[in-house]
Amino acid sequence: MSPETQTTITTEQLRQNAKIWYSIAYNLKLKASTMKPGDPNISSLNSIATMINTAASHILSLAISLAVDNVNDAAQRLINATNQADAVVKEIQNIDKVLQVSAAVLNLVTGIAGGLATGGPLGGFAGLLTGLEGVLSSVGSSSS
Amino acid sequence: MKKVSLFVLSSLVLGSCSQVNLKDVQELAKQGKTTTDAYQSIAEDFYDTCIRRVEYEPYATEIPIVNIDNSKSPDQKTSIPDSLRVIAIKKALLECEEDYKITEVRAENAKTANPASKAIWLNNVLGNYYVAIGNLAGANFDETKSVKTLTDAVQPLIKGSNSDKEKIEITAAGQILAFIANIVENQIRADILKKEITSTNKDVKVVIEALKDTVTDYKVQLFGEEQSVIAFYGLPLINHEQKNDPLYDLFKPVIVTQWKQSRALIQEKLNNANTLIDSFNKLEKDNESINKTLTSISLDSGLTALQKRNLNQLLAKQVKELQPVISKLKKNTELLYR
Numbered sequence: 001m002s003p004e005t006q007t008t009i010t011t012e013q014l015r016q017n018a019k020i021w022y023s024i025a026y027n028l029k030l031k032a033s034t035m036k037p038g039d040p041n042i043s044s045l046n047s048i049a050t051m052i053n054t055a056a057s058h059i060l061s062l063a064i065s066l067a068v069d070n071v072n073d074a075a076q077r078l079i080n081a082t083n084q085a086d087a088v089v090k091e092i093q094n095i096d097k098v099l100q101v102s103a104a105v106l107n108l109v110t111g112i113a114g115g116l117a118t119g120g121p122l123g124g125f126a127g128l129l130t131g132l133e134g135v136l137s138s139v140g141s142s143s144s
Numbered sequence: 145m146k147k148v149s150l151f152v153l154s155s156l157v158l159g160s161c162s163q164v165n166l167k168d169v170q171e172l173a174k175q176g177k178t179t180t181d182a183y184q185s186i187a188e189d190f191y192d193t194c195i196r197r198v199e200y201e202p203y204a205t206e207i208p209i210v211n212i213d214n215s216k217s218p219d220q221k222t223s224i225p226d227s228l229r230v231i232a233i234k235k236a237l238l239e240c241e242e243d244y245k246i247t248e249v250r251a252e253n254a255k256t257a258n259p260a261s262k263a264i265w266l267n268n269v270l271g272n273y274y275v276a277i278g279n280l281a282g283a284n285f286d287e288t289k290s291v292k293t294l295t296d297a298v299q300p301l302i303k304g305s306n307s308d309k310e311k312i313e314i315t316a317a318g319q320i321l322a323f324i325a326n327i328v329e330n331q332i333r334a335d336i337l338k339k340e341i342t343s344t345n346k347d348v349k350v351v352i353e354a355l356k357d358t359v360t361d362y363k364v365q366l367f368g369e370e371q372s373v374i375a376f377y378g379l380p381l382i383n384h385e386q387k388n389d390p391l392y393d394l395f396k397p398v399i400v401t402q403w404k405q406s407r408a409l410i411q412e413k414l415n416n417a418n419t420l421i422d423s424f425n426k427l428e429k430d431n432e433s434i435n436k437t438l439t440s441i442s443l444d445s446g447l448t449a450l451q452k453r454n455l456n457q458l459l460a461k462q463v464k465e466l467q468p469v470i471s472k473l474k475k476n477t478e479l480l481y482r
Contacts, residue, residue, distance in 0.1 A: 011361070015360060015361060015364050018364050018368070019364055019367060022364075022367060022368040022371050023371065025371065026371040026372075026374065029375040029379060030375070033375075033380070033382070033383055034383075043228065043229055044228065046201070046229065047228040047231075047232040048232075049375075050198075050201045050229070050232035050233055050236055051232050051235070053197065053198075053236065053368060053371075053372065054198075054232070054235055054236040054239050056368055057194055057197070057236075057239060057240070057243065057365065057368060058239055058243060060361050060364055060365055060368075061243035061244065061258070061259045061260070062259070063357070063358075063361045064190075064259035064260065064262075064263055064357075064358045064361050065259040065262065067263075067354045067355075067357040067358055067361070068259065068262045068263050068265075068266050068354055068358065069262070070354065071266065071350050071351050071354040074346075074347035074350040074351050075266055075269045075347075075351060077347045078269050078270065078273045078347050078351060079272075079273075081276075081340050081343070081344045081347075082269075082272050082273045082275075082276040083276075084336075084340065085273075085276035085277060085279065085280045085336065085340055086276050086279070088280060088332070088333075088336045089276070089279045089280055092329050092332060092333070
């Protein structure tokens with residue numbers, strides 16, 4: 001088929017085609033059922049109906065394939081995101097990491113406690129703890 | 145061991161109470177997993193509905209499904225009426241096998257796997273994504289265990305802590321650390337979740353749409369099965385009725401009952417497919433909603449008044465009393481991490 005005559009078929013069109021083929025198969029069976037017993041065409045019509053049903057089923061499998069294959073890139077990005085999330089969860093769960101964080105947290109807590117104990121400014125922590133100023137002043141007033 | 149920058153840490157703590165609602169994300173993840181689990185059984189029925197449809201073909205049940213490629217099958221005897229019919233049915237069974245029989249998709253067969261297997265693979269990609277997102281949001285995370293681990297970890301840092309008072313203080317210090325570590329961890333979770341969900345929202349939508357498409361294909365498969373059921377039970381009934389067959393009255397109740405059962409089964413499967421499409425629609429909507437929330441919020445929004453008050457109360461209650469033991473902890477921690 002030349003590029004000029006090439007058309008894009010959608011999954012919806014494939015589905016509609018399959019549905020039509022299923023209906024045609026049923027109508028052939030209906031036709032066969034109205035024939036006189038022993039008519040050699042009965043068997044042929046039923047066999048053709050079976051083949052048409054098979055074709056319809058195969059068309060549907062093409063529709064599934066089209067739907068799934070078209071989203072491979074998106075699926076790959078989801079796989080990457082999943083791997084990244086899994087890695088972060090492992091990292092969070094890693095006790096070493098928790099301890100590492102807690103060691104730094106210790107510094108922070110000690111800094112707060114030190115500041116409270118002396119009642120004075122927080123020294124080197126002050127710049128970093130601007131957002132906690134309100135909290136600390138409240139702690140200071142409630143503990144004084 | 146590398147020390148975490150205090151600046152980074154304090155930034156994390158300051159931004160720790162961002163508006164990323166981890167519970168909402170956990171709920172979304174749960175919904176995603178439930179939906180993808182439901183898809184599994186429908187995708188597996190692609191093959192079953194194909195086989196059922198073929199079995200409603202006249203004489204189909206006399207042809208063995210096994211050995212369908214073997215023309216010298218011992219089961220092929222005179223009971224089979226004609227060769228064209230046999231070929232048609234064998235071909236139909238073979239197509240069911242090739243198009244819909246599920247096999248595990250791996251890298252080596254990714255391109256050659258049949259459509260139904262690929263659909264299940266795609267569904268698994270989505271399911272795994274939601275499990276990972278759920279875990280990242282803290283699902284399956286035992287906070288109690290985390291507190292104990294941290295309390296235990298703090299214990300050896302104190303040397304010569306024999307008195308009961310000191311032991312209580314150590315436990316309390318561990319709990320404070322766990323509390324703050326939890327804030328920090330939640331911030332890491334929130335930060336990564338924002339990145340993950342906002343960057344993949346479009347991909348989630350695309351994959352859900354594709355899976356919904358395949359469910360619609362499944363509904364057409366069921367339509368095909370229903371047509372075969374009508375032909376199998378309905379046409380003989382019409383014929384016998386028209387011909388005033390004396391056996392008609394005898395067989396009619398049995399045939400009608402079986403027909404009803406078959407139709408009920410198909411209807412149930414259609415209902416399941418419709419429910420699944422609704423679930424996918426809801427999932428898509430909720431994912432979009434969480435994405436919108438995450439896109440609009442700033443993770444550096446700082447502590448809210450209520451969060452400041454809560455933190456204040458906790459610190460006010462415990463920090464001052466614990467100052468000596470925390471100093472000791474700090475000293476020993478510095479030695480440990482030097």
